[in-house]
Amino acid sequence: MEPANKQADQLDLIKFHYRECFGAPTREAEFVAKTGERIEIWKWSEAVSGEGVCIYATIGASIELDATSKRCEFVLGIAPEVDGVVESLAEVALHGTGTKQAPHFGDTVTLPWGLWNGTAMSTFLITEGGDEIIRPLRKPGCDVDFLQLVPLFPSECAYKKGDCSAPMQWAG
Numbered sequence: 001m002e003p004a005n006k007q008a009d010q011l012d013l014i015k016f017h018y019r020e021c022f023g024a025p026t027r028e029a030e031f032v033a034k035t036g037e038r039i040e041i042w043k044w045s046e047a048v049s050g051e052g053v054c055i056y057a058t059i060g061a062s063i064e065l066d067a068t069s070k071r072c073e074f075v076l077g078i079a080p081e082v083d084g085v086v087e088s089l090a091e092v093a094l095h096g097t098g099t100k101q102a103p104h105f106g107d108t109v110t111l112p113w114g115l116w117n118g119t120a121m122s123t124f125l126i127t128e129g130g131d132e133i134i135r136p137l138r139k140p141g142c143d144v145d146f147l148q149l150v151p152l153f154p155s156e157c158a159y160k161k162g163d164c165s166a167p168m169q170w171a172g
Contacts, residue, residue, distance in 0.1 A: 006141065007063050013142045014059050014073060018042060021134050022049055027083070031090035037064050039090040046079060051133060053077040056085060061093035062144050065102045071142075072102050075130045076149045084116035085151075092124060092149065103147065108157060115151050123157040124149040 018025070025042035032038050040059040049055040055077050062071035074092055076085065088111055097103045103126045110123040130148035137144040152160070 010062060010071075010142045010144075011059055013139055014062065014137060014144060015042075017137045017144075018057060018059075018134070022055065029086045029090075031087070031094075033094060037094055039064070039093040041086040041089050041093075043081075043083070043086075045081065049077070051077055053079040054081040055133065056089055057134065057146070058089055058093040061096075061102075064094050064100070065096045066100055071144045072147050073144055074126075074149050075133055075146050076124075076151075077133060078151070082116045088113075088115045088124070089149070105147070108152070108160065109149075110157065119151070121151040121153055123152040123154070125152050125157075125160065126150075 022044045026045040026048055027043040029041045029043075030038060031041070038060055042057050042059065044055045046052060046054055055075060057076075058074045061073050065072065074089060076089060078085070091111060092109050097107050097109050103109070105126060105128040107126045108123050109126070113122060115121050115124070127148045127150055130146035133148065134146040136146065
């Protein structure tokens with residue numbers, strides 16, 4: 001575990017990096033686990049993000065998840081905005097794929113609840129597209145990649161896991 005002041009410095013660098021990319025966030029949320037870990041989620045509206053979607057990004061996964069080399073934070077781009085997704089994002093930031101390890105591209109994280117109220121989706125696919133939205137952060141003592149989360153319908157998750165006979169659902 002890194003000293004608290006080094007962790008705070010790293011989180012400040014991530015916040016500064018986000019502001020460089022998108023400016024001040026439209027909204028902020030903070031989650032504190034019963035064991036004291038803290039995760040922040042920042043949001044930028046479609047109008048502010050410049051991406052045509054709302055952007056939600058974590059702050060704290062790079063501290064909470066064990067990483068052997070590079071650390072990660074998570075980013076989700078979605079339209080229309082779905083602020084109810086922040087609890088699910090915080091859960092992924094705290095636990096990764098359930099092992100407290102930093103996940104890899106192609107991993108999935110399935111939660112025991114919908115990613116937000118009113119959706120059947122309970123799984124995120126982790127993709128390498130996050131660096132197209134938020135460039136990697138490379139500063140002395142702070143090497144962070146931004147992994148993109150993509151919500152999956154149950155049928156898409158089944159297909160990804162090899163059940164090619166599963167009927168596909170499409171948003172629309």
